[in-house]
Amino acid sequence: MKTQIDIFTGFLGSGKTSMINEMLEEYIVYEEKIVIIQCETGEEEIKDDFINNRNIIVYKLPKEKPLDNLYIKEIAEKYSPHRIIIEQNGMDSLDKLLNKLNHKGMRKYFVTNTIVNVIDCRKFHMLMGIVGDNLMTQIVYSDIVILNYGDKVTAEELKKIKRKVKIINKSGSIIDFESIGSFKEYIDEDRKEKWIKKSSDKLSLLMLTCIAIYLFLNIFKAIDLVNLNVDFSKFHILNTIFIGILIESFPFLIIGVLISSLIQIFVTRDMIVKYFPKNKVLSFLMAIVGGVFFPVCDCAIVPVVSRLVKKGVPLYAAVTFMLAAPIVNPIVIASTYYAFPGQPSIVLFRLLIGIVVAVVSGLIFLIFPENEGISIKNLDSQYNCSCIYCNGYRIDKGIKGKISVIFKHAGEEFFDVGKFLIIGALLASIFQVMIPKSILENVSNLEVTSILIMMIIAFLFSVCSSSDAFIARSFSNQFSMNSIMGFMVLGPMVDIKNLLMLSESFNKRFIVKLLFIVFNIAFSAICFFTILFF
Structure with missing residues (x-):
């Protein structure tokens, strides 16, 4: 089967690693071999329980090494994983990454499964003013948009953010992430619905x-076919x-x-x-x-x-x-x-x-x-x-x-x-x-x-x-x-x-x-x- 690739995108401090940790708690029961490629690291780390799991391999991408097709293929050849999770650097272009994965030589062995965009609601308007194009690209291509720290802003502010995100991405799922459980439930229900x-x-x-x-x-x-021989x-x-x-x-x-x-x-x-x-x-x-x-x-x-x-x-x-x-x-x-x-x-x-x-x-x-x-x-x-x-x-x-x-x-x-x-x-x-x-x-x-x-x-x-x-x-x-x-x-x-x-x-x-x-x-x-x- 083809290796599935999940992409977590968002700016530093938005909570991408926390979301990956929560998803791994769901995936670990499938006994999949998973490789995590971290293109940036913040205060949160992948939990030790996952790092010590023989089916989970964590790679921290060196700053001088680009995340290209050759690097992804080398990892796949070495470990033969069922799934690769890419924690993308929020300042990098998601569009360019998807173009690389959509290359003919990659489509033969990999399939892009889910793109998750994690947004820090506290910094949404500021980021829209500074890196608006990059943020909008992340929202447009995402299957799931997670509004993290929704409980840290007013209800009216959260409603405005949801409305703007919905205008940019009309087909994706928007999760108000006040509780961790909602994301895990979404993953499980999504798999059941697909099956x-x-x-x-x-x-x-x-x-x-x-x-x-x-x-x-x-x-x-x-039919009356008596007259036909x-x-x-x-x-x-x-x-x-x-x-x-x-x-x-x-x-x-x-x-x-x-x-x-x-x-x-x-x-x-x-x-x-x-x-x-x-x-x-x-x-x-x-x-x-x-x-x-x-x-x-x-x-x-x-x-x-x-x-x-x-x-x-x-x-x-x-x-x-x-x-x-x-x-x-x-x-x-x-x-x-x-x-x-x-x-x-x-x-x-x-x-x-x-x-x-x-x-x-x-x-x-x-x-x-x-x-x-x-x-x-x-x-x-x-x-x-x-x-x-x-x-x-x-x-x-x-x-x-x-x-x-x-x-x-x-x-x-x-x-x-x-x-x-x-x-x-x-x-x-x-x-x-x-x-x-x-x-x-x-x-x-x-x-x-x-x-x-x-x-x-x-x-x-x-x-x-x-x-x-x-x-x-x-x-x-x-x-x-x-x-x-x-x-x-x-x-x-x-x-x-x-x-x-x-x-x-x-x-x-x-x-x-x-x-x-x-x-x-x-x-x-x-x-x-x-x-x-x-």
């Missing part, structure tokens, strides 16, 4: 999609196949995202990295079986892999883990068994072929190594993982708080991967019903061609591995089992969704090499097992 809106948008989109599909499939029932019974068959796939696969998708969220909350990425062995043999073994014990969600597998590489785990071991984890995932094994009842050999072959592909791919990277420093991009731990856990949604202390965020994270992930399942199920239904059987029979008779087609379909559909077996089974009447195996082996390893995530952390050379190796090894392994067993 609720985001989840609401996803729910609305999913519901609209389902409604549109339902209307598309059933609208013909209300068209067989609309195909739409009823399509509807049956589509609904059948969803009914069978959704339970496993729900179980998968719940377990994945449970692992992600209680077993952090850093824990996986910490205990990942660096010995070649042990790292291979851990890479193969790691997915059994750490069935991380789709939004976490690429971040874990890039962090493994950055922390010194060999690239070949990280690649093996990334390819094997979705195959050896217990939920994937269970869903495959349920999708093909009475055929345990299919589960065994999927597991065996998947492990072979992962291990051989890792061995190729071992024999023909890539330079980890070149393969992985700078700031590799910054991704666009948009889930509430990775973006610092508040986790209340105690087991209740963790359980709450587990279900919220699972809900977000369900909507993220659910759309791929719905689209995949719909396309699979259309593919089987609308394409003439004669064409499918001719293709299925060509073993090599049918395997390639199913592998390409798996790449394009990008269905979650916890439910892809049900879509694969829907093709069993048109394609041979070895072709179905191509779908179930390649899909969890590389698809459009994963490649887009990889592009955030790895360079194009590595991605092309990985895709070429995995595709060819998977195709060769399936052909080999076909000759021996199918």
Whole structure:
């Protein structure tokens, strides 16, 4: 995910550091790694409790050193923080700082989250007369304007200040800071509102999609088409196949995202990295079986892999883990068994072929190594993982708080991967019903061609591995089992969704090499097992 940047601006003595201390009391429960860059310091200091916290790093910018993009990138590369808080010098131009952060090279890794302008009400009119342009710029660009020491001026004076600030910034929030609690409450409520809106948008989109599909499939029932020589019974068959796939696969998708969220909350990425062995043999073994014990969600597998590489785990071991984890995932094994009842050999072959592909791919990277420093991009731990856990949604202390965020994270992930399942199920239904059987029979008779087609379909559909077996089974009447195996082996390893995530952390050379190796090894392994067993 991208590093979020919060900016606190205001003139010396306005209370910026006090506001940062209050915000840190809220953020500390999220267990985020935070870097604070202080461009000026007054009488107030960052509290010792925060300075002694291993997740909080405080930098006091030397006067001779400018706050430029290179300095911010160096800090991000060194500490890989979730958030950077900039306490800006009030005399510096906020406009110039935002222009630096808005540079193309910065937007790729950083996102400006919240700009807070702290105003000392006692000095407002004086500052407007001396540095009015600078103060107005700070107010204009701020998301939150804090009127500090509002209790030190008259009620009439405070009302005038509020009116002037509102004229300058019509969209920002103005907080009369008579009590510290109001700012903390604002931060918490703001985060909740953003998450609720985001989840609401996803729910609305999913519901609209389902409604549109339902209307598309059933609208013909209300139309008199007797005189048209068209067989609309195909739409009823399509509807049956589509609904059948969803009914069978959704339970496993729900179980998968719940377990994945449970692992992600209680077993952090850093824990996986910490205990990942660096010995070649042990790292291979851990890479193969790691997915059994750490069935991380789709939004976490690429971040874990890039962090493994950055922390010194060999690239070949990280690649093996990334390819094997979705195959050896217990939920994937269970869903495959349920999708093909009475055929345990299919589960065994999927597991065996998947492990072979992962291990051989890792061995190729071992024999023909890539330079980890070149393969992985700078700031590799910054991704666009948009889930509430990775973006610092508040986790209340105690087991209740963790359980709450587990279900919220699972809900977000369900909507993220659910759309791929719905689209995949719909396309699979259309593919089987609308394409003439004669064409499918001719293709299925060509073993090599049918395997390639199913592998390409798996790449394009990008269905979650916890439910892809049900879509694969829907093709069993048109394609041979070895072709179905191509779908179930390649899909969890590389698809459009994963490649887009990889592009955030790895360079194009590595991605092309990985895709070429995995595709060819998977195709060769399936052909080999076909000759021996199918």
